[in-house]
Amino acid sequence: AQTVTQSQPEMSVQEAETVTLSCTYDTSENNYYLFWYKQPPSRQMILVIRQEAYKQQNATENRFSVNFQKAAKSFSLKISDSQLGDTAMYFCAFMKRGGGSNYKLTFGKGTLLTVNP
Amino acid sequence: GAVVSQHPSRVICKSGTSVKIECRSLDFQATTMFWYRQFPKKSLMLMATSNEGSKATYEQGVEKDKFLINHASLTLSTLTVTSAHPEDSSFYICSALSAGKTDTQYFGPGTRLTVL
Numbered sequence: 001a002q003t004v005t006q007s008q009p010e011m012s013v014q015e016a017e018t019v020t021l022s023c024t025y026d027t028s029e030n031n032y033y034l035f036w037y038k039q040p041p042s043r044q045m046i047l048v049i050r051q052e053a054y055k056q057q058n059a060t061e062n063r064f065s066v067n068f069q070k071a072a073k074s075f076s077l078k079i080s081d082s083q084l085g086d087t088a089m090y091f092c093a094f095m096k097r098g099g100g101s102n103y104k105l106t107f108g109k110g111t112l113l114t115v116n117p
Numbered sequence: 118g119a120v121v122s123q124h125p126s127r128v129i130c131k132s133g134t135s136v137k138i139e140c141r142s143l144d145f146q147a148t149t150m151f152w153y154r155q156f157p158k159k160s161l162m163l164m165a166t167s168n169e170g171s172k173a174t175y176e177q178g179v180e181k182d183k184f185l186i187n188h189a190s191l192t193l194s195t196l197t198v199t200s201a202h203p204e205d206s207s208f209y210i211c212s213a214l215s216a217g218k219t220d221t222q223y224f225g226p227g228t229r230l231t232v233l
Contacts (some may be wrong), residue, residue, distance in 0.1 A: 033220060043208060045161075045224035047119075091160060095220065103149055103214050105222055107160045 002027045002094045006108035013082045014116050020067075021077045021111050023092030031097040034068065034075045035105070040088040048090070051075065053097075082115045089113075120144050121213045123225030130201055131233055138196045138228045140211030146191035147213035151222060152184070155208045167194040201232040 003026045013019035025034070036048040051059045051068050058066050063080045079086055092108040120143040130136050140150055148169045153161040165186050166174040173186035183205075185197040194213075198205055208229055212222040 035221070037224075042226070043155075043210075044226045045210065045212070047221060047223065050219070050221060095222075097220065103216065103220065103222070104151075104163060104166065105161075105212075109160050112158075 002029070002096070002106045004092050004094050004106050004108040006090075006092055006111050008111045009109070010112045010114070012114040012116055013079075015082055015084060017082055018078060018080045019082055019113065021079075021090050021092075021113065023075045023077070023108055025073050025075065025092070025094050025106075027073070027094065027096075029096050033095045033097060034066075035093040035095065036064070036066070036075075036077045037091045037093060038086075038088040039091065039110075040085075045091075049077065079113075084115050084117060087113060087115045119215055119221070119223040121211065121223045121225040123211055123228055125228060126226060127229045127231075129231045129233065132202055133200055135197055135199045136201055136230060138198075138209055138211070138230075140194045140196070140213065140225050142192045142213040142223070145213070145215050147194075147215065148191060149214040149216065150188060150194040151212045151214070152186060152194075152196050153210045153212070155210060155227075157208075161210060164196075198230065201230070203232045206230055206232045 005024045032053045034051045049061045065078045067076045089110045091110045094106045122141045124139045150167040152164045164179045167186045167188040169188045188194040210227045211225045
């Protein structure tokens with residue numbers, strides 16, 4: 001079974017600054033995906049970024065980037081130029097690659113990020 | 118792309134009645150959908166995996182007869198909470214799997230269920 005750990009229950013950052021959210025995971029699988037989802041106060045889960053484990057290159061999406069360290073089983077999210085709209089709960093998630101029940105997501109407990117003006 | 122709708126967004130019902138929640142993938146086909154429950158300030162808890170044209174797979178501890186799931190088409194899955202009780206009050210979220218190229222779950226906006 002997979003586990004995902006987010007060790008920071010809450011974080012805060014000033015607007016326009018950079019913040020990094022931590023995520024570690026444990027798995028015996030070699031082929032998998034990692035995700036960051038955000039859940040703002042509206043409670044809509046929004047995909048932030050996706051990383052395929054076989055790719056060494058870190059994924060980026062505009063102001064969001066990841067530091068994927070496969071050997072260390074670490075998958076941190078960096079948010080640059082933080083904006084007020086980035087205030088949300090952020091969930092790190094793991095998905096085993098393949099079909100059937102392998103499409104399940106294993107979530108961390110989340111990190112509540114507050115961006116202060 | 119990859120939009121998932123969920124209806125209703127809020128529902129209030131009396132104890133003992135049944136409530137149906139719909140989940141639709143609007144711009145892609147989803148052979149697999151998922152139903153989650155989320156308690157305040159907690160992570161998502163997977164209730165069941167819904168597969169088009171076959172029976173749903175429920176997670177351990179989830180009552181199959183209370184939470185009925187039907188996945189009748191490639192774009193629609195429904196969750197029916199039968200004989201609802203106040204302890205079923207919660208936030209229910211569905212997701213649809215975009216399989217193949219992206220293998221990514223996209224989420225609906227959620228349904229707030231309140232059972233009086």
